[in-house]
Amino acid sequence: MEFDWVRFAEQLVNGLTVGSFYALIALGYTMVYGVLTMINFAHGEIFMMGAYVGLYSLNRMVDSGLYESNPLLAIVITFIAGTAGAAITGVTVEKLAYRPLRRAARLAPLISAIGMSIFLQELIRLLPSMGESITGIKIGGTFLLPEGVRNAVVGFLEEFGGARVKTYPGVFSTEGFHLGEVYITYSRVIILGISIIVMIALSLLVKYSRMGKAMRAVAEDKDIAALMGINVNQVISKTFLIGSSLAGMAGVMMGMFYLQIRNTMGFIPGIKAFTAAVLGGIGNIPGAMLGGYTLGLAEAIGVQFLPAVYKDVVAFGLLVLILIFKPTGILSEALTEKKM
């Protein structure tokens, strides 16, 4: 059988798309790790929250007719909503579940993060039934809340969460263009474009802005940074804000691209993105991007030679190989070097 170059090239394009998702999510892992040296296990769920808030907002746009009259504006608002939803979740998660543990043993924040991950997944799944039981409280035989409020709340929660798979309205068309024999949809180009622009902006921000400097100072040594007049809590909050925003953006794009979302959707991309972050050298921002694309492409190339079910084996196998030969990742950051 001859090698199918067209299919291979299409897989590469697919790898870039998937790699964009991995890279965007990986940035959140890597930034949080850089600043707090903790694995934010709930990051995949923050990504999932972005997808849910995005979907809710997009549905409202469709309902109100704005999507029909001005699709671009509607999509931009959806992006903003999804990003903001994830950002708020991320910052809240940090404040409630991680901040009290800042001085605790290394594993405590990890467990708290695992707890948060389970909690958020379940929260989304149970929202409608929780709404029903809370608004259904009766005092002396009558409902505490008027029927209208009850219906509105339950309706909102039904619309927002639940155990069922939810479906994004088709935003991206399947239109595209031919590059030689290879067909590329515009949606893939858009995803790649947005991701790269956002990531470049982030790199510049961290490299040159005051806040970026503060972030690096906190990563280096929280106590010294505090002594230098840096508001450490604020820097950490901002780190979560930025990392979660990127994840939320990825969530909205993934919803638009793959259409189906569910409460457990954060898990696999979360694990993969973390893998990508480690691949690139955790704590290292360009490394996370490189790691994301490397992983996306490696999976795409891997399934060219192996059955598709082994995609994950390729991802983790690659990780193991790279770490054996370069234990601190492709672009190892200076901070992990041994110090005595």
Add this chain to the structure above:
Amino acid sequence: MNILESTAVTKQFGGLVAVNNLSLSIPEQSISCIIGPNGAGKTTFFNCIVGFYQPEHGEITFNGSKINGLPPYKITGLGISRTYQNIRLFSNMSAIENVLVGQHPHMHTNMFDAILRNKKYQDEEAAVLEEARRLLEFVGLTGMGDQLARNLPYGAQRRLEIARALASKPKLLLLDEPTAGMNPQETAELTKFIAQMRDEFQITILLIEHDMRVVMEISEQITVLDYGSKIAEGEPNEIQSNPKVIEAYLGRGAASGLDQADNGQGE
């Protein structure tokens, strides 16, 4: 006879040459000192000796055989042991357990002996425990053995680190700023203790030290490093009068330190 010989050892970090072409001989059963300003490469040199860093060039021999390139645990097994500038105890282990870990290279029981708790295991445990208690007593920590290392007072932590280092039965003991953070009285005690340790265990001691009083009092040989290079070597009085040392390293502030050291000796 020299127990440790370093020949043209160079260790670089990127563009920074931390240790530059350093040749050094440490006579057996001496107390020698390495001094130099911060960042002169003293601790880096220690790390090269114990195998934590691999020097790019040069050779380090211990008792006549080359040791650079060996993993740290093997070098420790050969008889080199150390303490750390910023105390690095196993903080969630008890004091006596820290000492027991130090005895590791001289123990022979394996996993199955431990599970079966056979006679070999029991005898060895009893022996090392006895030895550990003796070492704790020697450093003056009797009665503190069952406390977690992190709960000990600062001075006790320093002495525990020495006990742990002695537990591996070293022939050469490296002490990295043993008096750092101690008050004058504690420092004076420790200075005496170091000399006593050499006599009692018949070992060679090489220390990095900033306190000139200590350096001048106990050193038989002093090596001065600056920017990774050796700029002087000799006995305390030679070093004190060496203009190169005073100019390049001691500077004005430390020169007064020398005066103090003089006074100290005169008292």
Add this chain to the structure above:
Amino acid sequence: MIDKINSQFKKLQERLGPKAVWVIIGVVVIGVIILPMISFPQRAYWVRVIGFTGLYIILGLGLNVVVGFAGLLDLGYVAFYAIGAYTYGLLASGQFGIHISFWIVLPLAAILAALSGVLLGIPVLRMRGDYLAIVTLGFGEIIRILLNNLRGLTNGSQGIVGVDDPVFFGIEMTSGTHFYYMIFIVLPLVVFLVTRLNHSRLGRTWIALREDEDVAEMMGINTTAAKLYAFGTGAFIGGLGGAIFAAWQGSIFPGNFNLMVSINVICLIIIGGIGSIPGVIIGSVALITLPDILRQFSDYRMLLFGFLLIVMMIARPEGFIPSRRRKLEMHEETNPSLD
């Protein structure tokens, strides 16, 4: 509020002297022994839940060697559990028509798991902390994917059904009660094993490794070997648990060996008090028994579980029963506590 919980907890600990602890242990042991003998409503259910708790205590004790003692964060522990389970599943079922006795396969499964632990250990030894965590996580996932897809060997997602029942002196072990007793005979043996290791030279080596790897190596410890021992021991115990699980269930599927198993075991260790053997027991009761009981009540079980993990870490990050080091200087060997 959290401070209040904490101080209450301390008061409770103070009030219960060492004697009271032994009384409680005695009562629990006797309770565990006689529980299946008496008849009460939902007896089979309780036997199953408590049996499962026992199995997770075994797994927890194994992983505790790796995470608690040696400080190596292993998120792929389920792999060894799976290897143990499939070893028995393949060697004692109709899958290949092989029917070897459980009592032969049980140690074999454990040894095979230990070997794979060492094999995994060799390449990942140089990695530290979180790198290790993600690689072991990947290893666990790879094993699960292979189980799912190597259909010729494992029958894929259809799993292996009709795994043989062990025969114990002519009695075919079929009921939950049989396995309940099997687990609670193996469990003390595992406690015995890890307790002895914990306080041996090897145990001290592990703790030293956890506390400061660089210094441990410079104290003359071959850290590579120490890590391999930890991986091997942990995997051995995981394999043991896996084989028992396969025999008990009578059928195994790749889905039984997902990441949640590893996460559960890690959580129970940390909730109980990392590195502490009684902690593992309390942690298993808290994380395996309680959610299972809650299962009857509602859909909110996992939500509550996640929430409690967070609260627990904030209120008591060192776990219910923090590990202590045995007194050696003053009261050598007079206090042979479980710890």
